[in-house]
Amino acid sequence: MIRKIIAIVLLAVFGLILIPFEKALDAEQKAVGLRSVAINLDLRERLGQMGFLAALSGFRSALAAVLWIEAHNAWERTEWGRMAGLFDTVTTLQPRSLLYWDMASWHMAWNASIAAIDDKTQPSEALRIRNQRQYIKLGRDYLKQGLRNNPNSAFLEERLGVLLRDKLEDHCEAGQAFLRASQLPDATPYIARFAGYELSKCPGHEQEAYDLLKKLYDEGPEQRKPSLISNIKELEKNLDIPPADRIDSPEP
């Protein structure tokens, strides 16, 4: 019995010695984006008792995968509300996964919004349009929340830009999103051009768009796509750029 008590006391002493190290390691892991999920009551409510236990026990990613498959099944049955609830849980479990934010946004802004506008059970067109916009905004909110969790993701900024451009026709915000994406290290090569195209449609930002597109044009033939040239030519006319400063590529 005495040995057992001594062993427990020794274990506690070891724990005490280890606390500063464990605390520092915890902080270091969190600083680089590991251990990113907060175990709290909100998560408990979303997951239910067994799910919460699984998430607690280190099976967070596996649980997120199972719930994602459930969301996929809900999609096949066009249960949009249920899908949104499952997406909330999955993104809470795996906030660092860009794919989950992107797919959740795509399902809401594209699939659910189109289903809402085509909803035969809703006779009022005004309500159908309202529902459609709500789903699009829900999709946008997923991307914004994803960006709060992954602030330097060029991928999510790009997806946000595409959604704002194609679904909300908010060219100013889309341009800003593309611009932010283009300044991040893992940006795709065409994204800076997209920023210029969108800013050229944003009132008051034409000069900014022109400067950006002209800079890209000056980088060389790689960037001189037909859309880039026609956008610059359009801006040259609108901004009264002196003929000597205009680009010499022919109109595509």
Next chain:
Amino acid sequence: MFTRIATIARNTFTELVRQKVFYILLVFALAAIGSSIFMAQLRIEAQFQMIKDVCLGSMAIFTSLLAILATASFLPNDSEDRTIYTLLAKPVPRFAYLLGKLGGIILLLLLFTLMMSVVFCVVLWMREQSALAQIRQEFASAPAEQLQLAIKSVTDATFNINLIPGILLIFVKAALLAALTLFISTFATSALFTVMITAAIYFIGHLQATAREYWLQGADIQWWTRILIALIALLFPDLQAFNLADDMIAGAAIPWDIFVKTFALGWLYVAVYASLAAYVFAGREL
């Protein structure tokens, strides 16, 4: 002394292999292959994420279960079939017996993790090849830049160097659980008791960091609650420190120094639990 420990470890390993624990690998392979077939209906990037989630999640479950169940049973089994008396009657110190047993189990866990990793990599590679073939077909007439981007999106989503530290931490966590189970089994009365207590510690261990923060922050709580959370913080391992595979699947990278510290912490726990187990076992009446 080392030869004795190695002999016991080898025998323990052989015993466990004869118990056909590798059939679990079949279940794992089925889960991996099955999930990859089912996920063919998802978007390509989603398929890879799901395969990684399912495979690494299964690896964590199977290695933890194996570590607890295999370790919990060996002391009662050796007592029941009297092997322990025959062994300890020879010039084999008790700590050498325990270390040998633990060594055998850790060896099994290592082999088990390696084999599951191979199955995982093969499934992921096969899926990658079929995705690449599909992309080459779809982008046959597209500009080279687009094809390269599409191929890159697939290769980026499949094999990632960060998966290796993630898998190694799954293994070290299983080794820690084996050592912890060994420590508990030295004063337990049955294998069932050991399994139940270790399972409870497993769950509490995942909350240890929360208890530690609460305790260290000096929140305004009743004295007995403070003692309770202090005990949790002091007596239980911080198992969340080893659950980094979830974040690594999602794309987070683990810096080398943090990995080394976490890996070393795991082995420190193994060493401490094994030492305490040897200390308790030395005074145990057989």
